Amino acid sequence: MKKHFEPVGCDVDLATGAMTNATGSYEKRFGDLAGLYGDEAAFQRMRAEWGDKVVYAVSDFRPSDRAGDVIFGVTRMVPGKVGDEFFITRGHIHQQTDRPEIYYGQKGKGLMLMESPEGETRIVEIEPLTCCYVPPYWIHRSVNTGPEELVMLFCYPADSGQDYAIIERSGGMRSRILDDGAGGWKVVENPNWRPRDEAALAAVYASSKKDAA
Amino acid sequence: MKKHFEPVGCDVDLATGAMTNATGSYEKRFGDLAGLYGDEAAFQRMRAEWGDKVVYAVSDFRPSDRAGDVIFGVTRMVPGKVGDEFFITRGHIHQQTDRPEIYYGQKGKGLMLMESPEGETRIVEIEPLTCCYVPPYWIHRSVNTGPEELVMLFCYPADSGQDYAIIERSGGMRSRILDDGAGGWKVVENPNWRPRDEAALAAVYASSKKDAA
Numbered sequence: 001m002k003k004h005f006e007p008v009g010c011d012v013d014l015a016t017g018a019m020t021n022a023t024g025s026y027e028k029r030f031g032d033l034a035g036l037y038g039d040e041a042a043f044q045r046m047r048a049e050w051g052d053k054v055v056y057a058v059s060d061f062r063p064s065d066r067a068g069d070v071i072f073g074v075t076r077m078v079p080g081k082v083g084d085e086f087f088i089t090r091g092h093i094h095q096q097t098d099r100p101e102i103y104y105g106q107k108g109k110g111l112m113l114m115e116s117p118e119g120e121t122r123i124v125e126i127e128p129l130t131c132c133y134v135p136p137y138w139i140h141r142s143v144n145t146g147p148e149e150l151v152m153l154f155c156y157p158a159d160s161g162q163d164y165a166i167i168e169r170s171g172g173m174r175s176r177i178l179d180d181g182a183g184g185w186k187v188v189e190n191p192n193w194r195p196r197d198e199a200a201l202a203a204v205y206a207s208s209k210k211d212a213a
Numbered sequence: 214m215k216k217h218f219e220p221v222g223c224d225v226d227l228a229t230g231a232m233t234n235a236t237g238s239y240e241k242r243f244g245d246l247a248g249l250y251g252d253e254a255a256f257q258r259m260r261a262e263w264g265d266k267v268v269y270a271v272s273d274f275r276p277s278d279r280a281g282d283v284i285f286g287v288t289r290m291v292p293g294k295v296g297d298e299f300f301i302t303r304g305h306i307h308q309q310t311d312r313p314e315i316y317y318g319q320k321g322k323g324l325m326l327m328e329s330p331e332g333e334t335r336i337v338e339i340e341p342l343t344c345c346y347v348p349p350y351w352i353h354r355s356v357n358t359g360p361e362e363l364v365m366l367f368c369y370p371a372d373s374g375q376d377y378a379i380i381e382r383s384g385g386m387r388s389r390i391l392d393d394g395a396g397g398w399k400v401v402e403n404p405n406w407r408p409r410d411e412a413a414l415a416a417v418y419a420s421s422k423k424d425a426a
Contacts, residue, residue: 002329002330002350002414002418004333004348004351005348007327007335007337007345007346007347007348007351008345009337009338009344010345010346011343011344012342012343012344013342014342019344061346063313063348067280068280068309068312068370069313069370070283070313070368070369072344072346072368096281098281099281100276100282102283102285102368104317104366114220116215117215118215120217122219124220125222126222127224129224129225130222130223130225131223131225131232131274131366132220132221132222132223133220133221133222133223133274133276134220135217135218135219135220136217136282137217138217138220153317153344155283155285155368157281157282157283157370201215205215
């Protein structure tokens with residue numbers, strides 16, 4: 001008899017972002033995010049108090065890294081701002097760049113900030129019960145624009161991988177999400193952003209495996 | 214500039230099972246499910262009153278049917294029983310049999326009834342915030358074991374496809390889920406179930422594409 005992978009039920013705890021039967025988890029602390037925010041002086045001022053605090057945490061279930069399988073999990077972000085800029089995750093494009101991702105809001109409010117390799121920005125606001133589809137090739141980062149924790153489920157193809165360096169190489173994402181001073185958010189251009197050149201774009205599109213074409 | 218698929222946010226309505234920006238939807242009525250339940254006489258007795266009623270409905274977002282992409286959506290099942298047997302969905306194995314599926318409970322309670330090609334049964338109970346992973350090769354069907362609607366989100370690889378006939382060919386799934394008379398459920402063997410022979414098993418495993426190995 002063929003031996004099959006065993007089915008599993010994972011119970012999500014919205015208060016902690018933990019999930020029973022998770023196969024892994026990680027935490028990011030404020031101090032891990034040096035260089036991410038536009039207002040470096042504000043970041044340094046916050047460091048003494050915030051440096052060791054967990055600002056986001058992820059629990060996931062990874063049955064395999066096989067093409068055709070899926071990975072899912074929970075992400076929990078604390079609320080806050082560095083200067084006027086709302087707390088963000090590090091952000092990534094998939095290493096296998098043509099892989100999509102789904103995010104499903106469960107608590108708090110925020111948005112998915114997306115950037116195409118060519119530098120177009122897209123934003124999808126996420127509240128509880130919003131399911132956001134991040135299509136292939138979009139760099140994406142979560143932003144907590146609310147006063148409470150932002151908790152989302154996510155699901156992506158198991159062979160996607162994450163490439164975080166693409167954002168650093170461009171001097172950050174092109175858009176930043178700031179407090180608009182009226183209870184909402186606004187988009188501002190990141191003056192340090194550098195467009196990807198032809199070679200960088202070619203590398204993005206070369207990293208999709210042929211079997212996914 | 215490369216033209217990219219546009220990101221989207223879909224807002225889920227737990228009361229109706231609908232989703233904004235869905236690309237498709239379908240409904241199953243009681244009368245569509247002839248032959249599914251163990252107690253055929255009870256099914257026929259209910260038909261006059263229930264025949265045209267929607268017993269479950271699905272809304273989904275299908276960006277593509279490409280390997281490496283994902284499809285997601287919402288399923289809503291009404292509560293009820295045919296004789297002692299709780300309402301069920303038709304059930305399927307993926308046409309691309311090595312493709313998994315995720316179900317995430319959002320309202321009501323129920324379970325995922327799973328059967329391996331060789332005839333092993335597995336059950337994962339689903340309540341709000343339970344994320345159920347249905348691994349590759351498992352035939353699966355949802356069962357509403359509660360007194361209210363069961364609403365779940367789902368996500369699966371976009372090239373999975375659905376094969377419903379595998380269940381019919383075996384005389385139904387091997388296990389049925391009945392009311393235990395004490396507020397819970399119990400599993401009983403389906404006497405009409407026929408094991409898959411060597412040729413049928415070979416066909417199941419032949420239907421996984423080589424690119425997913």
